[in-house]
Amino acid sequence: MSSKMKAICITAAKQIEIIDQNIPIPGPTDVLIKVATSMLCTWEQRVFLQIMPLPLPFVGGHEFAGEIVAIGSSLREEDFPIGSRCAAALTHNCGVCENCRRADGTRCKYTHDLEYVEGRSGLAEYVLADAKNTYLFPNDISYERIMFTEPLACVITGQDKFNIELGDNVVIQGAGIIGIMHAQVAMLKGAVVTIIERDEQRRQNALDMGICDHALNSEASDLWESVDKITRGKRFEIVINTVAIPSVIAQSIKLCSENGTYLMFGKVFPDEPIAIDINKIQSSNMKLAGTMASENRAFLRAAKILAAGKIKPETALLSELHPITNAQQAFENSLLPTTFRVGFKFFE
Ligand SMILES: [Zn+2]
Ligand SMILES: [Zn+2]
Incomplete structure (x- = not known):
């Protein structure tokens, strides 16, 4: 050699x-x-x-x-x-x-x-x-x-931060490769999985792959109506954000149910301060979790x-x-x- x-x-x-x-x-x-x-x-x-x-x-x-x-x-x-x-x-x-x-x-x-x-x-x-x-x-x-x-x-390490129970509503923001693998793992655990993705082709791709139960476009005018229909107004027990854009974070908090958990998967660029509804986190018993590697x-x-x-x-x-x-x-x-x-x- x-x-x-x-x-x-x-x-x-x-x-x-x-x-x-x-x-x-x-x-x-x-x-x-x-x-x-x-x-x-x-x-x-x-x-x-x-x-x-x-x-x-x-x-x-x-x-x-x-x-x-x-x-x-x-x-x-x-x-x-x-x-x-x-x-x-x-x-x-x-x-x-x-x-x-x-x-x-x-x-x-x-x-x-x-x-x-x-x-x-x-x-x-x-x-x-x-x-x-x-x-x-x-x-x-x-x-x-x-x-x-x-x-x-890395996806499994992130999902180890919470416990998905059968039938839990799980939402994944982003249908890139990490979002898709999060959806696949959550499906294996028996969750009802929703993908929210801005790019229409990626949203459709996620549905075609059969890796989720619902796929919504984040820009759709009826987004919140659809969210409330899927979750019967309760929002999602687990919110997983794979989109590394600051503007998505406020939406993540809004998507989370009472007692729900929000997992920050990706590192956000640019790294600037983000305004979030901190009182919702306090009053709804939300949990925030980070994960890396x-x-x-x-x-x-x-x-x-x-x-x-x-x-x-x-x-x-x-x-x-x-x-x-x-x-x-x-x-x-x-x-x-x-x-x-x-x-x-x-x-x-
Ligand atoms: Zn990597
Ligand atoms: Zn060590």
Whole structure:
């Protein structure tokens, strides 16, 4: 095996180059993964546009799938057989700090320690992952499906902030890929799911996919009439906002029922103060919850339901797979409102 690998690198705003990096060598508890497929999330898009000005050059990629090719000295091959298909969380959770011990590895004190380190990014031919964050799949599950484990794990981590009961009215603001996966998970839990989406094509798409019971246009003149008809005037027990626009937040609060929970999924840009009906929150016993990244138990459950085929996101949510030589075009296409996830295929 050569000691060099190719990586897809953001070298300047809106500029991609293929660079050579050293193939990383696994530490005692690391797994070396040969990347098969990898896709672009809003995080990579924001760095590409330099809306999120992380230091350049930058190799991202946290939504990927691959094959185990080497393991660290303290791991057993029976646990991580060479040749196994896998997904992995690249976020660092030490297991020792107080947040990790409180079962919230997403807030690990050392979470930034592994970011931007060579060999720890999925937009490269090889990536190192911590064994405790690596999840195996049967070899008949496609890499295209496996790479959805990370975003699905983020969705499940968010939904772990509340308990959906059978028949609960759940509304999801936004029918992008995260909104659709939230709807799919809520449907599996027996909720009555409503999608609210501004883009008519995406709204219709959500209905056609059969991932919700109702899909409303947020600009429709009869929006609140429809909401009250669906919920019999009670509004929604759970409101999940996946739209990262400040103006949507006031609507979220209005959509929430008494005793309801509002989950903020995406990070809002631009990051400015937002006026909300704070007295409604107080007088209606509402709960506000935030969520970021994925927690290990959620990653495990995401891997299990994907392996079982309970959700097949790759059929509708993967718009394009490019060879890495086409990386510039792939990044540009990922920004189009007509694409869901755009990704790369590293080998056949
Ligand atoms: Zn992501
Ligand atoms: Zn920690």
